[in-house]
Amino acid sequence: MQLFYNPSLDNSAKQFIFPPDESKHIVRVLRKSEGDIVHITNGKGYLFEAEILEPDQKRCRARITSQRKSIPKRYKLHLVVAPTKMNDRYEWFLEKATEIGVDEITPIICDHSERKTIKLERMERVLQAAMKQSLQTVLPQINPPISCRDFLESDTTVGLKFIAHCQNGEKMELKRRVIADNDVTILIGPEGDFSKEEIDLAKEKGYIPIALGRNRLRTETAAIVACTTVAMINN
Incomplete structure:
Protein backbone atom coordinates (compact mmCIF):
# COMPACT_ATOMS: atom_id res chain seq x y z
CA MET A 1 0.00 0.00 0.00
CA GLN A 2 1.23 3.48 -0.94
CA LEU A 3 0.31 6.03 1.72
CA PHE A 4 -0.05 9.77 1.07
CA TYR A 5 -0.13 12.53 3.68
CA ASN A 6 -2.17 15.70 3.85
CA PRO A 7 -2.76 17.41 7.22
CA SER A 8 -5.72 19.47 5.95
CA LEU A 9 -7.89 16.43 5.22
CA ASP A 10 -10.64 15.91 7.79
CA ASN A 11 -13.34 13.31 8.36
CA SER A 12 -16.00 15.43 6.65
CA ALA A 13 -14.19 15.49 3.29
CA LYS A 14 -15.96 13.96 0.28
CA GLN A 15 -13.34 14.65 -2.38
CA PHE A 16 -9.65 15.44 -2.43
CA ILE A 17 -7.29 17.03 -4.96
CA PHE A 18 -3.64 16.01 -4.71
CA PRO A 19 -0.95 18.69 -5.05
CA PRO A 20 1.01 18.75 -8.34
CA ASP A 21 4.03 16.75 -7.12
CA GLU A 22 1.88 13.93 -5.73
CA SER A 23 -0.45 14.04 -8.72
CA LYS A 24 2.52 13.49 -11.02
CA HIS A 25 3.78 10.66 -8.82
CA GLY A 35 -11.23 3.93 -10.64
CA ASP A 36 -8.00 2.95 -8.88
CA ILE A 37 -7.77 3.19 -5.09
CA VAL A 38 -5.25 5.25 -3.10
CA HIS A 39 -4.80 5.79 0.64
CA ILE A 40 -4.26 9.05 2.51
CA THR A 41 -3.64 9.97 6.15
CA ASN A 42 -3.92 13.35 7.83
CA GLY A 43 -1.37 12.41 10.49
CA LYS A 44 -4.06 12.66 13.17
CA GLY A 45 -5.01 8.99 13.26
CA TYR A 46 -7.30 8.82 10.23
CA LEU A 47 -6.78 6.57 7.21
CA PHE A 48 -8.81 7.53 4.13
CA GLU A 49 -9.46 5.32 1.13
CA ALA A 50 -10.10 7.24 -2.08
CA GLU A 51 -11.09 6.36 -5.64
CA ILE A 52 -9.39 8.30 -8.44
CA LEU A 53 -11.84 10.32 -10.51
CA GLU A 54 -9.44 12.38 -12.65
CA PRO A 55 -5.91 10.98 -13.10
CA ASP A 56 -4.46 14.37 -14.05
CA GLN A 57 -0.69 14.82 -13.60
CA LYS A 58 -1.14 18.34 -12.25
CA ARG A 59 -4.45 18.00 -10.43
CA CYS A 60 -5.35 14.42 -9.60
CA ARG A 61 -8.86 14.35 -8.10
CA ALA A 62 -10.19 11.52 -5.92
CA ARG A 63 -13.42 10.70 -4.09
CA ILE A 64 -13.24 9.63 -0.45
CA THR A 65 -14.90 6.21 -0.25
CA SER A 66 -14.17 5.22 3.34
CA GLN A 67 -12.31 6.28 6.45
CA ARG A 68 -11.28 4.78 9.74
CA LYS A 69 -9.56 6.06 12.85
CA SER A 70 -6.75 4.10 14.42
CA ILE A 71 -7.00 2.99 18.04
CA PRO A 72 -4.81 5.30 20.16
CA LYS A 73 -1.90 3.81 22.07
CA ARG A 74 -2.32 3.40 25.81
CA TYR A 75 0.81 5.45 26.46
CA LYS A 76 2.77 8.34 25.00
CA LEU A 77 6.53 8.50 24.56
CA HIS A 78 8.31 11.87 24.57
CA LEU A 79 12.00 11.77 23.65
CA VAL A 80 13.97 14.87 24.61
CA VAL A 81 17.21 14.49 22.67
CA ALA A 82 20.16 16.80 22.06
CA PRO A 83 21.06 17.40 18.40
CA THR A 84 24.01 15.35 17.17
CA LYS A 85 27.12 16.87 15.64
CA MET A 86 26.20 15.41 12.25
CA ASN A 87 22.69 16.17 11.03
CA ASP A 88 22.28 12.85 9.26
CA ARG A 89 22.59 10.97 12.55
CA TYR A 90 19.76 12.95 14.10
CA GLU A 91 17.64 12.42 11.00
CA TRP A 92 18.34 8.69 11.23
CA PHE A 93 17.09 8.75 14.83
CA LEU A 94 13.94 10.62 13.79
CA GLU A 95 13.22 8.11 11.04
CA LYS A 96 13.74 5.00 13.14
CA ALA A 97 11.96 6.36 16.21
CA THR A 98 8.94 7.15 14.05
CA GLU A 99 8.93 3.61 12.68
CA ILE A 100 9.20 2.13 16.18
CA GLY A 101 6.65 4.43 17.78
CA VAL A 102 7.47 7.84 19.28
CA ASP A 103 4.80 10.47 19.94
CA GLU A 104 6.75 13.65 20.64
CA ILE A 105 10.34 14.84 20.16
CA THR A 106 12.01 17.89 21.65
CA PRO A 107 15.56 18.84 20.60
CA ILE A 108 17.41 20.27 23.61
CA ILE A 109 20.55 22.39 23.54
CA CYS A 110 22.87 21.40 26.38
CA ASP A 111 26.02 22.82 27.95
CA HIS A 112 28.15 20.33 26.01
CA SER A 113 26.23 20.48 22.73
CA GLU A 114 28.39 20.97 19.65
CA ARG A 115 25.39 21.67 17.42
CA LYS A 116 23.06 24.38 18.62
CA THR A 117 20.86 24.90 15.55
CA ILE A 118 18.58 22.55 13.64
CA LYS A 119 16.43 22.76 10.50
CA LEU A 120 12.96 22.09 11.87
CA GLU A 121 11.26 22.00 8.44
CA ARG A 122 13.67 19.36 7.20
CA MET A 123 13.06 17.25 10.29
CA GLU A 124 9.32 17.54 9.73
CA ARG A 125 9.82 16.10 6.24
CA VAL A 126 11.84 13.21 7.66
CA LEU A 127 9.04 12.40 10.11
CA GLN A 128 6.41 12.57 7.37
CA ALA A 129 8.37 10.25 5.09
CA ALA A 130 8.96 7.75 7.92
CA MET A 131 5.27 7.81 8.89
CA LYS A 132 4.21 7.09 5.31
CA GLN A 133 6.85 4.42 4.79
CA SER A 134 5.81 2.57 7.95
CA LEU A 135 2.09 2.96 7.09
CA GLN A 136 1.23 4.81 10.27
CA THR A 137 -1.54 7.37 10.63
CA VAL A 138 -0.22 9.50 13.49
CA LEU A 139 2.58 11.97 12.80
CA PRO A 140 4.95 12.48 15.75
CA GLN A 141 5.10 16.03 17.08
CA ILE A 142 8.47 17.74 16.90
CA ASN A 143 8.95 20.86 19.00
CA PRO A 144 11.26 23.83 18.40
CA PRO A 145 14.70 23.45 20.00
CA ILE A 146 15.02 24.69 23.57
CA SER A 147 17.86 24.86 26.08
CA CYS A 148 18.02 22.01 28.55
CA ARG A 149 17.58 24.36 31.50
CA ASP A 150 14.61 26.14 29.94
CA PHE A 151 12.97 22.80 29.18
CA LEU A 152 13.41 21.58 32.74
CA GLU A 153 12.31 24.85 34.32
CA SER A 154 9.11 24.95 32.24
CA ASP A 155 8.47 21.20 32.39
CA THR A 156 4.91 20.18 33.21
CA THR A 157 5.35 16.56 32.15
CA VAL A 158 3.26 13.89 33.84
CA GLY A 159 4.03 10.20 33.93
CA LEU A 160 7.41 8.48 34.18
CA LYS A 161 10.43 10.77 33.77
CA PHE A 162 13.99 9.54 33.14
CA ILE A 163 17.39 10.95 32.29
CA ALA A 164 20.06 8.83 30.61
CA HIS A 165 23.59 10.03 31.36
CA CYS A 166 27.10 8.57 31.52
CA GLN A 167 28.30 9.91 34.87
CA ASN A 168 28.86 7.64 37.84
CA GLY A 169 26.08 7.15 40.31
CA GLU A 170 23.20 4.88 41.15
CA LYS A 171 21.21 4.00 38.04
CA MET A 172 18.80 1.21 37.16
CA GLU A 173 18.28 -0.08 33.63
CA LEU A 174 15.38 1.53 31.78
CA LYS A 175 13.69 -1.81 31.12
CA ARG A 176 13.34 -2.29 34.89
CA ARG A 177 11.84 1.16 35.40
CA VAL A 178 9.28 1.41 32.61
CA ILE A 179 5.71 0.49 33.53
CA ALA A 180 3.30 -0.49 30.78
CA ASP A 181 0.47 1.91 29.88
CA ASN A 182 2.21 4.91 31.46
CA ASP A 183 3.38 8.04 29.63
CA VAL A 184 7.18 8.26 29.47
CA THR A 185 9.59 11.18 28.99
CA ILE A 186 13.30 10.43 28.49
CA LEU A 187 16.15 12.96 28.38
CA ILE A 188 19.18 12.03 26.27
CA GLY A 189 22.18 14.34 26.09
CA PRO A 190 24.80 15.21 23.47
CA GLU A 191 28.01 13.35 22.64
CA GLY A 192 29.71 15.17 25.53
CA ASP A 193 26.92 14.10 27.92
CA PHE A 194 24.89 16.33 30.21
CA SER A 195 26.78 18.62 32.57
CA LYS A 196 26.61 17.91 36.30
CA GLU A 197 24.44 21.02 36.75
CA GLU A 198 21.95 19.78 34.15
CA ILE A 199 21.77 16.35 35.77
CA ASP A 200 21.23 17.86 39.22
CA LEU A 201 18.45 20.11 37.89
CA ALA A 202 16.77 17.17 36.17
CA LYS A 203 16.82 15.23 39.43
CA GLU A 204 15.26 18.21 41.23
CA LYS A 205 12.47 18.15 38.63
CA GLY A 206 11.74 14.50 39.27
CA TYR A 207 13.80 12.81 36.54
CA ILE A 208 15.21 9.44 37.55
CA PRO A 209 18.70 8.48 36.27
CA ILE A 210 18.65 5.34 34.14
CA ALA A 211 21.09 3.20 32.17
CA LEU A 212 20.53 1.89 28.65
CA GLY A 213 22.88 -1.07 28.90
CA ARG A 214 26.52 -1.74 29.72
CA ASN A 215 28.05 -0.06 26.67
CA ARG A 216 28.49 3.64 26.08
CA LEU A 217 26.16 4.65 23.25
CA ARG A 218 26.08 7.50 20.77
CA THR A 219 23.25 9.97 21.27
CA GLU A 220 21.16 8.66 18.37
CA THR A 221 21.77 5.02 19.36
CA ALA A 222 20.76 5.72 22.95
CA ALA A 223 17.54 7.34 21.73
CA ILE A 224 16.67 4.32 19.60
CA VAL A 225 17.44 1.89 22.43
CA ALA A 226 15.19 3.94 24.74
CA CYS A 227 12.40 4.05 22.15
CA THR A 228 12.63 0.31 21.50
CA THR A 229 12.68 -0.53 25.20
CA VAL A 230 9.51 1.44 25.91
CA ALA A 231 7.76 -0.04 22.86
CA MET A 232 8.64 -3.61 23.87
CA ILE A 233 7.41 -3.13 27.44
CA ASN A 234 4.08 -1.87 26.05
CA ASN A 235 3.59 -4.61 23.43
Whole structure:
Protein backbone atom coordinates (compact mmCIF):
# COMPACT_ATOMS: atom_id res chain seq x y z
CA MET A 1 0.00 0.00 0.00
CA GLN A 2 1.23 3.48 -0.94
CA LEU A 3 0.31 6.03 1.72
CA PHE A 4 -0.05 9.77 1.07
CA TYR A 5 -0.13 12.53 3.68
CA ASN A 6 -2.17 15.70 3.85
CA PRO A 7 -2.76 17.41 7.22
CA SER A 8 -5.72 19.47 5.95
CA LEU A 9 -7.89 16.43 5.22
CA ASP A 10 -10.64 15.91 7.79
CA ASN A 11 -13.34 13.31 8.36
CA SER A 12 -16.00 15.43 6.65
CA ALA A 13 -14.19 15.49 3.29
CA LYS A 14 -15.96 13.96 0.28
CA GLN A 15 -13.34 14.65 -2.38
CA PHE A 16 -9.65 15.44 -2.43
CA ILE A 17 -7.29 17.03 -4.96
CA PHE A 18 -3.64 16.01 -4.71
CA PRO A 19 -0.95 18.69 -5.05
CA PRO A 20 1.01 18.75 -8.34
CA ASP A 21 4.03 16.75 -7.12
CA GLU A 22 1.88 13.93 -5.73
CA SER A 23 -0.45 14.04 -8.72
CA LYS A 24 2.52 13.49 -11.02
CA HIS A 25 3.78 10.66 -8.82
CA ILE A 26 0.38 8.95 -8.79
CA VAL A 27 -0.16 9.15 -12.54
CA ARG A 28 3.35 8.81 -14.01
CA VAL A 29 5.20 6.70 -11.44
CA LEU A 30 2.44 4.59 -9.88
CA ARG A 31 0.47 4.58 -13.15
CA LYS A 32 -2.85 4.94 -11.38
CA SER A 33 -5.90 5.50 -13.55
CA GLU A 34 -9.59 6.31 -13.11
CA GLY A 35 -11.23 3.93 -10.64
CA ASP A 36 -8.00 2.95 -8.88
CA ILE A 37 -7.77 3.19 -5.09
CA VAL A 38 -5.25 5.25 -3.10
CA HIS A 39 -4.80 5.79 0.64
CA ILE A 40 -4.26 9.05 2.51
CA THR A 41 -3.64 9.97 6.15
CA ASN A 42 -3.92 13.35 7.83
CA GLY A 43 -1.37 12.41 10.49
CA LYS A 44 -4.06 12.66 13.17
CA GLY A 45 -5.01 8.99 13.26
CA TYR A 46 -7.30 8.82 10.23
CA LEU A 47 -6.78 6.57 7.21
CA PHE A 48 -8.81 7.53 4.13
CA GLU A 49 -9.46 5.32 1.13
CA ALA A 50 -10.10 7.24 -2.08
CA GLU A 51 -11.09 6.36 -5.64
CA ILE A 52 -9.39 8.30 -8.44
CA LEU A 53 -11.84 10.32 -10.51
CA GLU A 54 -9.44 12.38 -12.65
CA PRO A 55 -5.91 10.98 -13.10
CA ASP A 56 -4.46 14.37 -14.05
CA GLN A 57 -0.69 14.82 -13.60
CA LYS A 58 -1.14 18.34 -12.25
CA ARG A 59 -4.45 18.00 -10.43
CA CYS A 60 -5.35 14.42 -9.60
CA ARG A 61 -8.86 14.35 -8.10
CA ALA A 62 -10.19 11.52 -5.92
CA ARG A 63 -13.42 10.70 -4.09
CA ILE A 64 -13.24 9.63 -0.45
CA THR A 65 -14.90 6.21 -0.25
CA SER A 66 -14.17 5.22 3.34
CA GLN A 67 -12.31 6.28 6.45
CA ARG A 68 -11.28 4.78 9.74
CA LYS A 69 -9.56 6.06 12.85
CA SER A 70 -6.75 4.10 14.42
CA ILE A 71 -7.00 2.99 18.04
CA PRO A 72 -4.81 5.30 20.16
CA LYS A 73 -1.90 3.81 22.07
CA ARG A 74 -2.32 3.40 25.81
CA TYR A 75 0.81 5.45 26.46
CA LYS A 76 2.77 8.34 25.00
CA LEU A 77 6.53 8.50 24.56
CA HIS A 78 8.31 11.87 24.57
CA LEU A 79 12.00 11.77 23.65
CA VAL A 80 13.97 14.87 24.61
CA VAL A 81 17.21 14.49 22.67
CA ALA A 82 20.16 16.80 22.06
CA PRO A 83 21.06 17.40 18.40
CA THR A 84 24.01 15.35 17.17
CA LYS A 85 27.12 16.87 15.64
CA MET A 86 26.20 15.41 12.25
CA ASN A 87 22.69 16.17 11.03
CA ASP A 88 22.28 12.85 9.26
CA ARG A 89 22.59 10.97 12.55
CA TYR A 90 19.76 12.95 14.10
CA GLU A 91 17.64 12.42 11.00
CA TRP A 92 18.34 8.69 11.23
CA PHE A 93 17.09 8.75 14.83
CA LEU A 94 13.94 10.62 13.79
CA GLU A 95 13.22 8.11 11.04
CA LYS A 96 13.74 5.00 13.14
CA ALA A 97 11.96 6.36 16.21
CA THR A 98 8.94 7.15 14.05
CA GLU A 99 8.93 3.61 12.68
CA ILE A 100 9.20 2.13 16.18
CA GLY A 101 6.65 4.43 17.78
CA VAL A 102 7.47 7.84 19.28
CA ASP A 103 4.80 10.47 19.94
CA GLU A 104 6.75 13.65 20.64
CA ILE A 105 10.34 14.84 20.16
CA THR A 106 12.01 17.89 21.65
CA PRO A 107 15.56 18.84 20.60
CA ILE A 108 17.41 20.27 23.61
CA ILE A 109 20.55 22.39 23.54
CA CYS A 110 22.87 21.40 26.38
CA ASP A 111 26.02 22.82 27.95
CA HIS A 112 28.15 20.33 26.01
CA SER A 113 26.23 20.48 22.73
CA GLU A 114 28.39 20.97 19.65
CA ARG A 115 25.39 21.67 17.42
CA LYS A 116 23.06 24.38 18.62
CA THR A 117 20.86 24.90 15.55
CA ILE A 118 18.58 22.55 13.64
CA LYS A 119 16.43 22.76 10.50
CA LEU A 120 12.96 22.09 11.87
CA GLU A 121 11.26 22.00 8.44
CA ARG A 122 13.67 19.36 7.20
CA MET A 123 13.06 17.25 10.29
CA GLU A 124 9.32 17.54 9.73
CA ARG A 125 9.82 16.10 6.24
CA VAL A 126 11.84 13.21 7.66
CA LEU A 127 9.04 12.40 10.11
CA GLN A 128 6.41 12.57 7.37
CA ALA A 129 8.37 10.25 5.09
CA ALA A 130 8.96 7.75 7.92
CA MET A 131 5.27 7.81 8.89
CA LYS A 132 4.21 7.09 5.31
CA GLN A 133 6.85 4.42 4.79
CA SER A 134 5.81 2.57 7.95
CA LEU A 135 2.09 2.96 7.09
CA GLN A 136 1.23 4.81 10.27
CA THR A 137 -1.54 7.37 10.63
CA VAL A 138 -0.22 9.50 13.49
CA LEU A 139 2.58 11.97 12.80
CA PRO A 140 4.95 12.48 15.75
CA GLN A 141 5.10 16.03 17.08
CA ILE A 142 8.47 17.74 16.90
CA ASN A 143 8.95 20.86 19.00
CA PRO A 144 11.26 23.83 18.40
CA PRO A 145 14.70 23.45 20.00
CA ILE A 146 15.02 24.69 23.57
CA SER A 147 17.86 24.86 26.08
CA CYS A 148 18.02 22.01 28.55
CA ARG A 149 17.58 24.36 31.50
CA ASP A 150 14.61 26.14 29.94
CA PHE A 151 12.97 22.80 29.18
CA LEU A 152 13.41 21.58 32.74
CA GLU A 153 12.31 24.85 34.32
CA SER A 154 9.11 24.95 32.24
CA ASP A 155 8.47 21.20 32.39
CA THR A 156 4.91 20.18 33.21
CA THR A 157 5.35 16.56 32.15
CA VAL A 158 3.26 13.89 33.84
CA GLY A 159 4.03 10.20 33.93
CA LEU A 160 7.41 8.48 34.18
CA LYS A 161 10.43 10.77 33.77
CA PHE A 162 13.99 9.54 33.14
CA ILE A 163 17.39 10.95 32.29
CA ALA A 164 20.06 8.83 30.61
CA HIS A 165 23.59 10.03 31.36
CA CYS A 166 27.10 8.57 31.52
CA GLN A 167 28.30 9.91 34.87
CA ASN A 168 28.86 7.64 37.84
CA GLY A 169 26.08 7.15 40.31
CA GLU A 170 23.20 4.88 41.15
CA LYS A 171 21.21 4.00 38.04
CA MET A 172 18.80 1.21 37.16
CA GLU A 173 18.28 -0.08 33.63
CA LEU A 174 15.38 1.53 31.78
CA LYS A 175 13.69 -1.81 31.12
CA ARG A 176 13.34 -2.29 34.89
CA ARG A 177 11.84 1.16 35.40
CA VAL A 178 9.28 1.41 32.61
CA ILE A 179 5.71 0.49 33.53
CA ALA A 180 3.30 -0.49 30.78
CA ASP A 181 0.47 1.91 29.88
CA ASN A 182 2.21 4.91 31.46
CA ASP A 183 3.38 8.04 29.63
CA VAL A 184 7.18 8.26 29.47
CA THR A 185 9.59 11.18 28.99
CA ILE A 186 13.30 10.43 28.49
CA LEU A 187 16.15 12.96 28.38
CA ILE A 188 19.18 12.03 26.27
CA GLY A 189 22.18 14.34 26.09
CA PRO A 190 24.80 15.21 23.47
CA GLU A 191 28.01 13.35 22.64
CA GLY A 192 29.71 15.17 25.53
CA ASP A 193 26.92 14.10 27.92
CA PHE A 194 24.89 16.33 30.21
CA SER A 195 26.78 18.62 32.57
CA LYS A 196 26.61 17.91 36.30
CA GLU A 197 24.44 21.02 36.75
CA GLU A 198 21.95 19.78 34.15
CA ILE A 199 21.77 16.35 35.77
CA ASP A 200 21.23 17.86 39.22
CA LEU A 201 18.45 20.11 37.89
CA ALA A 202 16.77 17.17 36.17
CA LYS A 203 16.82 15.23 39.43
CA GLU A 204 15.26 18.21 41.23
CA LYS A 205 12.47 18.15 38.63
CA GLY A 206 11.74 14.50 39.27
CA TYR A 207 13.80 12.81 36.54
CA ILE A 208 15.21 9.44 37.55
CA PRO A 209 18.70 8.48 36.27
CA ILE A 210 18.65 5.34 34.14
CA ALA A 211 21.09 3.20 32.17
CA LEU A 212 20.53 1.89 28.65
CA GLY A 213 22.88 -1.07 28.90
CA ARG A 214 26.52 -1.74 29.72
CA ASN A 215 28.05 -0.06 26.67
CA ARG A 216 28.49 3.64 26.08
CA LEU A 217 26.16 4.65 23.25
CA ARG A 218 26.08 7.50 20.77
CA THR A 219 23.25 9.97 21.27
CA GLU A 220 21.16 8.66 18.37
CA THR A 221 21.77 5.02 19.36
CA ALA A 222 20.76 5.72 22.95
CA ALA A 223 17.54 7.34 21.73
CA ILE A 224 16.67 4.32 19.60
CA VAL A 225 17.44 1.89 22.43
CA ALA A 226 15.19 3.94 24.74
CA CYS A 227 12.40 4.05 22.15
CA THR A 228 12.63 0.31 21.50
CA THR A 229 12.68 -0.53 25.20
CA VAL A 230 9.51 1.44 25.91
CA ALA A 231 7.76 -0.04 22.86
CA MET A 232 8.64 -3.61 23.87
CA ILE A 233 7.41 -3.13 27.44
CA ASN A 234 4.08 -1.87 26.05
CA ASN A 235 3.59 -4.61 23.43
